[in-house]
Amino acid sequence: MATELALVSHRGRIMTEQEDAANRYDQRNIDTMELVWGRGYMSPGGDAEVARIVSGLELRNQRVLDLGCGVGGASAALARDHGARLVGVDIDSGVLKQAQVLVDEAGVSDSVNLRHIEPGPLPFDEESFDVVYLNAVSCHFEDLVGLFSDIRRVLCDGGHLRGSDWFKRADNDAFHNYDRLLRDHGLNFWFVARETFSDALHKAGFESVAFVDRTAAVEEIASDGMQRTETELRERLLAQLGDSGYAAFVDWTRYRMDSLKGGGMEYGHFHARRGIPRNP
Template sequence: MSAAFAAESAGGITAAVARYYDTTVDLYEELWGEHVHHGYWDPHERPGTDVAQRHGATDRLVRELVAYAGIPAGAHVLDLGCGIGGPALYLASALGCTVEGVTLSGPQAARATEKAHAAGLAEQARFHQLDALATGYPDASFDVVWAMESLMHIADRSAFFAEVFRLLRPGGTLAVATWSVRDGELSDEEQDTVKMVLRHQVMPSLSSRPEHERLCAAAGFEQVASVDWSAAVSHTWDPEFALIRHFDKSKTMMMELARERGVDVLGYFHAGPIMKKGFDTGVITYDALRATKPGAQA
């Protein structure tokens, strides 16, 4: 994260994340479709660039997390960082779940609500502009808490795991997919890469996979497990898939975006090559985590 962002309080970080997604909500949907998150590919598979292939890869990431975490059909799910509702609508339609989605971005919540109505799922999937650490839901409200690519935007990760533990019913499941940093000491060049990722993607820091596991267990969770999906998702940042070159070729288009929405919107395009470098060198990783709150489901 930039020096300006780093100097801000947790509340400032929250506001910065909200501003970023407020200004990019339609841009991400135009570029990536239903989901504001990575795609998933088999080993040695190359990403296709047509719309169906792009959507298939991002859809698959949702299915992979469902399978890895063992999300049960008909569960009551809290989606923390719901974006424009892609995963929530999948959980509602394919698994018959009822989902409450929360996002810091009012435009994202509004777009997700529109999509739920269009899909005939408005009664099963509802979306709200709320802070993930202050949703106001009572204790033990949900069977599942789902957090896909939202944890890295939260500065106080101990508070995140504690709040999720509070919100889950006994026997409930936590499912997380998140960007991470390689465990261990980083070289100066690797630290610079991470700093650039933080700056352009509006994040306070990145934690390692062992650190996520430790924080999760410290909050009281059992059966904590995680897996490295870096190789499966890294093609997301191939220039052709991310469509960065399409925009980079038009400086006029970039200038218009900056004038219309502010310079923060350009962070996505600057971040693409840096994210690719991070994955290629192994300093940026991508992990899935699952855990269970002790006790039996009623």
């Protein structure tokens, strides 16, 4: 899961420092998720899922913004495997240091510029990017229209928004149990239905909005991660987290699995575009 950003909403509200701090993952959480999901990633899927998200786009030499780049897995993959000229941004300077190491090791430091940004509007001019990529970031925003409006501002005409996220499928116990667990641990999430998400994109001015349901695939990946957490990774996680920390991580992983299997949550990719270029 990418480290989340905080933007000015369309109502002018800026996230407070206290809210911002509550929305960050500590280093133990980051290390744990990388151990389970692979270096550079804090959610399931890895490089293969990044490739699926940007499928159909020619990214070579395109200006790509990785919004909420976190520990850098997607940034490195987009530059190394797809030839993008990438800017990765995050509000957490700590994860950016880890991301820079990963980018350097991938041999793409000439193509990737990692930047620390402050909460607020994106610090880029209008039409600065051809593609904006975000993975599991939008679920941290209560004001989706504000988020998407600022993203649209920095996209060029005809530019693409590509990403993935967790969505609320049903207002049932499976959903509420997972949502409550996250909030009890100080993490703020605003999971919405895909219809609400789509409506926010349209209100922000995006066109060609589409979704790809990846719930079944991610459920399988998450199930494998759960099994590894309780078997081959157990001793390493216990040493890293301690007994109570390990138990909390197992609970978090199991509740997310239950939210998917119980129909409370779903996961998918989303595509949208800023206008369609017209022939003169």
